[in-house]
Amino acid sequence: MKNALLAQFIPEAxxxxxxxxxxxxxxxxxxxxxxxxxxxxxxxxLKGTSGLFDVAPLTALVHAAEDLLVEVRAGALTLxxxxxxGLLDSLDLVGHWIDAxxxxxxxxxxxDGMMKGRVAALRRWLDSGAPKAVxxxxxxPAPAWIAGWPEEDLRAAYRAAADGPLTAWxxxxxxxxxxxxxxxxxxxxxxxxxxxxxVVLRQPFAPMESFDPFVCLLRFEVLSAAPTEAVADHLxxxxxxxxxxxxxxxxxxxxxxxxxxxxxxxxxxxxARRSLAADDRNGVAAAAEALLRIVGPGSRQACALRWxxxxxxxxxxxSLLRLVGEIGGGCPAGAAVNRQGSEIAPVAPLxxxxxxxxxxxxxxxxxxxxxxxxxxxxxxxxxxxERCLPHVAPARAARLSEAxxxxxxxxxxxxxxxxxxxxxxxxxxxxxxxxxxxxxxxxAPSEARLPAEAPDSGSAEIKAPELKPTEENRGPxxxxxxxxxxxxxxxxFVAELTVAKNGLAYLAExxxxxxxxxxxxxEIKEQYAVIDRIAQGLQVGVMAIRMMPVSQVFQRFxxxxxxxxxxxxxxxxxxxxxxxxxxxxxxxxxxxxxLIHMVRNSLDHGIETPEVxxxxxxxxxxxxxxxxxxxxxxxxxxxADDGGGIDPQAVREKALRSGLITAEQAAQMSxxxxxxxxxxxxxxxxxxxxxxxxxxxxxxxxxxxVRKAGGDVWLSSRVGAGTCVTVQLPxxxxxxxxxxxxxxxxQFGVVMDSVVETVKVRPSQIHRIKQRETFILRDAVIPLVxxxxxxxxxAADDAVPDEEAxxxxxxxxxxxxxxxxxFRERMEVIVRPLDGLLTGLSGFSGTALLGDGRVLLxxxxxxxx
Amino acid sequence: MPFDLRDDxxxxxxxxxxxxxxxxxEALQGATVPVVDLSDLEQAHTAVLQVLxxxxxxxxxxxxxxxxxxCLGDLPQAEASTGDRAG
Numbered sequence: 001m002k003n004a005l006l007a008q009f010i011p012e013a014x015x016x017x018x019x020x021x022x023x024x025x026x027x028x029x030x031x032x033x034x035x036x037x038x039x040x041x042x043x044x045x046l047k048g049t050s051g052l053f054d055v056a057p058l059t060a061l062v063h064a065a066e067d068l069l070v071e072v073r074a075g076a077l078t079l080x081x082x083x084x085x086g087l088l089d090s091l092d093l094v095g096h097w098i099d100a101x102x103x104x105x106x107x108x109x110x111x112d113g114m115m116k117g118r119v120a121a122l123r124r125w126l127d128s129g130a131p132k133a134v135x136x137x138x139x140x141p142a143p144a145w146i147a148g149w150p151e152e153d154l155r156a157a158y159r160a161a162a163d164g165p166l167t168a169w170x171x172x173x174x175x176x177x178x179x180x181x182x183x184x185x186x187x188x189x190x191x192x193x194x195x196x197x198x199v200v201l202r203q204p205f206a207p208m209e210s211f212d213p214f215v216c217l218l219r220f221e222v223l224s225a226a227p228t229e230a231v232a233d234h235l236x237x238x239x240x241x242x243x244x245x246x247x248x249x250x251x252x253x254x255x256x257x258x259x260x261x262x263x264x265x266x267x268x269x270x271x272a273r274r275s276l277a278a279d280d281r282n283g284v285a286a287a288a289e290a291l292l293r294i295v296g297p298g299s300r301q302a303c304a305l306r307w308x309x310x311x312x313x314x315x316x317x318x319s320l321l322r323l324v325g326e327i328g329g330g331c332p333a334g335a336a337v338n339r340q341g342s343e344i345a346p347v348a349p350l351x352x353x354x355x356x357x358x359x360x361x362x363x364x365x366x367x368x369x370x371x372x373x374x375x376x377x378x379x380x381x382x383x384x385x386e387r388c389l390p391h392v393a394p395a396r397a398a399r400l401s402e403a404x405x406x407x408x409x410x411x412x413x414x415x416x417x418x419x420x421x422x423x424x425x426x427x428x429x430x431x432x433x434x435x436x437x438x439x440x441x442x443x444a445p446s447e448a449r450l451p452a453e454a455p456d457s458g459s460a461e462i463k464a465p466e467l468k469p470t471e472e473n474r475g476p477x478x479x480x481x482x483x484x485x486x487x488x489x490x491x492x493f494v495a496e497l498t499v500a501k502n503g504l505a506y507l508a509e510x511x512x513x514x515x516x517x518x519x520x521x522x523e524i525k526e527q528y529a530v531i532d533r534i535a536q537g538l539q540v541g542v543m544a545i546r547m548m549p550v551s552q553v554f555q556r557f558x559x560x561x562x563x564x565x566x567x568x569x570x571x572x573x574x575x576x577x578x579x580x581x582x583x584x585x586x587x588x589x590x591x592x593x594x595l596i597h598m599v600r601n602s603l604d605h606g607i608e609t610p611e612v613x614x615x616x617x618x619x620x621x622x623x624x625x626x627x628x629x630x631x632x633x634x635x636x637x638x639x640a641d642d643g644g645g646i647d648p649q650a651v652r653e654k655a656l657r658s659g660l661i662t663a664e665q666a667a668q669m670s671x672x673x674x675x676x677x678x679x680x681x682x683x684x685x686x687x688x689x690x691x692x693x694x695x696x697x698x699x700x701x702x703x704x705x706v707r708k709a710g711g712d713v714w715l716s717s718r719v720g721a722g723t724c725v726t727v728q729l730p731x732x733x734x735x736x737x738x739x740x741x742x743x744x745x746x747q748f749g750v751v752m753d754s755v756v757e758t759v760k761v762r763p764s765q766i767h768r769i770k771q772r773e774t775f776i777l778r779d780a781v782i783p784l785v786x787x788x789x790x791x792x793x794x795a796a797d798d799a800v801p802d803e804e805a806x807x808x809x810x811x812x813x814x815x816x817x818x819x820x821x822x823f824r825e826r827m828e829v830i831v832r833p834l835d836g837l838l839t840g841l842s843g844f845s846g847t848a849l850l851g852d853g854r855v856l857l858x859x860x861x862x863x864x865x
Numbered sequence: 866m867p868f869d870l871r872d873d874x875x876x877x878x879x880x881x882x883x884x885x886x887x888x889x890x891e892a893l894q895g896a897t898v899p900v901v902d903l904s905d906l907e908q909a910h911t912a913v914l915q916v917l918x919x920x921x922x923x924x925x926x927x928x929x930x931x932x933x934x935x936c937l938g939d940l941p942q943a944e945a946s947t948g949d950r951a952g
Binding site: 173178182183184185186188194197198199201205206208209211214216217218220406631 | 871880883884886887889890894908909910911912913914916918919920930931932935936
């Protein structure tokens with residue numbers, strides 16, 4: 001691919017689609033906010049990055065999906081299965097387009113048309129959900145941060161809103177937003193109907209020496225005289241970082257300060273009520289202003305007076321009356337002007353101050369100090385935190401007291417613990433946009449100046465906070481995305497090295513034979529041992545790169561199962577176990593298609609419909625279990641269902657009818673053997689399988705695919721209880737350990753994994769059962785196969801030997817003895833598949849190059865038996 | 866260049882992109898008593914505003930952009946600087 005950026009985009013997009021897809025399924029199962037956020041983030045990122053390329057239909061489609069998700073997240077739209085279907089289909093379409101992008105670097109020609117159809121479908125749900133959304137936004141309560149605003153700003157906002165819409169919104173860009181090209185300030189300043197805003201620090205700035213200008217620490221609190229929808233539209237790209245509330249202007253009226261019970265207020269209340277009754281608004285305003293000149297500005301009553309003076313000319317009489325009532329004090333809670341305002345008023349200022357103090361403590365702990373000083377400092381910080389506890393949010397207080405209780409671990413550990421607890425859920429520390437109103441009770445200096453003041457005082461011992469190392473420790477694992485071809489090429493070289501290394505062993509022997517120098521031969525062998533060790537290390541390393549968790553294959557199944565069961569009208573839960581089991585990438589890829597086949601079979605033929613299940617006394621919901629585990633050098637993957645199972649008699653009849661087995665054979669076969677006949681080639685394809693209770697669609701395809709990958713597959717089933725298909729695959733296919741055997745003067749290779757043991761058997765121990773030769777090995781009857789006969793080699797000239805060399809191998813789960821003439825050396829080789837003229841040659845799985853240049857044929861045992 | 870170093874102050878004017886954040890930070894760190902003139906500043910990137918908030922230099926003039934004003938409103942104002950220049 002020429003476009004390197006696009007090449008990077010494609011795997012990333014696939015990953016995001018994967019996240020979104022699996023999240024969607026999870027969401028459908030349980031309404032999980034995390035899953036929704038994951039989906040949202042994935043879709044949002046996909047939309048953002050796709051904008052870099054000329055793929056407008058893709059971006060538009062993802063955008064439509066995102067809009068739908070926004071509604072779902074806002075709670076305005078419930079996620080019906082149909083909507084999930086629609087979203088999943090859209091993601092599939094995007095997936096196809098990504099495939100097209102990969103091969104042709106452009107979208108298919110029909111992309112635009114398809115996009116329009118999909119977008120229209122998605123928008124339809126959006127529209128049907130929209131009226132609900134509006135209803136929702138209107139009833140939203142005012143956000144708590146309004147209580148912390150200076151009164152002047154609130155009054156300005158009240159004035160600007162008049163009777164129009166008013167939206168209170170906050171926007172907290174994430175720390176890395178600059179790197180995505182976001183400019184939060186620009187976004188905020190372009191917002192519709194901007195009236196007043198405040199910029200708040202989420203956490204105090206680091207000292208200037210270690211200040212990172214590219215980490216965004218700001219939070220914006222804004223009042224806009226615009227409808228919520230307009231603001232939401234403006235913020236649509238950062239919707240996950242913003243929260244909006246449509247509020248009424250009255251929500252802005254909040255009273256803060258201490259209660260002042262002076263009698264003078266009682267006089268005012270009486271007079272104001274009279275004036276209001278006479279609709280003498282100017283009189284009320286004048287009286288309020290006059291009273292304000294007398295009383296101190298810090299009290300709740302003064303605050304109410306200022307509002308009255310401000311509102312008197314315009315506001316409705318009843319809201320004025322309520323304010324007047326507030327001044328009188330002692331009015332019932334129901335008459336409170338703004339529940340939030342009056343509730344928060346006594347708490348918020350203290351909490352705010354407490355937070356500021358706590359932030360300062362974190363700052364103090366961040367400064368390095370000598371041992372003696374540190375001791376005292378920690379004690380001081382502890383005291384301060386304890387005193388602040390009653391005033392902070394309950395959750396934060398609990399965390400802090402926990403940190404205080406956990407002692408020990410030395411000064412450094414304690415410092416770190418306290419700092420983490422302080423930083424954990426620190427509330428943003430306000431940095432007001434304008435000078436504080438005189439009534440504001442806070443006397444603490446604005447937090448932003450704390451770190452800045454430190455350098456001014458000329459103290460040199462202030463160092464960067466020790467936060468950095470812990471941050472690095474927590475960083476994500478460093479990953480490298482490498483093209484598979486490169487790893488494969490490396491693997492090939494390792495394999496070549498392994499073979500070349502084997503050549504040294506031959507060389508050592510030749511040196512001994514030709515020059516007769518045993519010393520030299522030994523030295524070569526020593527050198528060989530060193531190279532052997534390194535080559536093995538290299539091989540293990542490269543193999544580890546290629547290892548992938550089975551989850552890579554399993555992750556597509558939740559979707560598949562969901563789609564099929566919905567289509568079939570069945571109710572099935574998918575249980576996945578052991579998805580962390582690792583296997584070679586090529587092995588897993590060869591497994592993907594057979595697995596899909598098996599899962600489909602289980603769902604289609606195995607698990608019954610809910611009605612049938614209930615009638616059989618089983619739970620209506622069927623279970624499909626996918627599990628993976630490692631056994632020795634093999635990966636075992638099982639697909640098990642609790643469905644109807646396979647009826648061996650039906651299989652037998654079917655096999656007899658199709659001529660697959662003879663009546664005699666059938667009589668000899670165990671139930672298990674009968675059931676495994678479904679793997680036989682041509683078993684299922686001749687007739688419709690639906691008349692048979694079991695499955696069988698293309699199971700022979702499954703078996704041939706698995707065998708091609710060097711594995712095996714078998715099946716066990718109980719009628720009425722379910723079926724379990726077991727696939728066994730080698731962990732890796734790259735380098736194979738083989739043992740060479742000699743038959744009639746020719747050498748062949750046998751894969752070591754299938755060899756159980758080698759034994760010598762006297763001819764007298766060989767018994768003949770019907771046409772079969774057998775022998776008894778530790779109380780088990782093992783059938784014998786003469787390899788020379790199987791390969792069609794001429795009969796031996798010499799007399800029957802005293803003992804037969806028998807190699808006991810495992811084929812499937814059966815043990816079989818193979819009579820050979822002798823065993824030669826063991827070695828590691830790369831088995832190359834048969835190609836060209838040799839393709840389709842039965843009996844051999846491939847060829848291998850030996851160290852001395854000869855070509856060795858590797859036997860495929862199942863074919864020979 | 867939207868960011869100039871004068872003998873007595875740093876002058877920000879026009880549109881201040883994110884690229885200015887780092888040089889500005891260095892300049893502010895280097896200055897003993899940093900003074901920043903914002904009279905001609907139209908708009909500044911959030912990162913630039915953040916640098917100013919963290920360094921808390923003395924400010925001359927008020928930025929036109931409401932967000933910039935909200936960010937920097939709390940910084941100390943140099944008195945009568947505009948008057949001096951006008952005179």
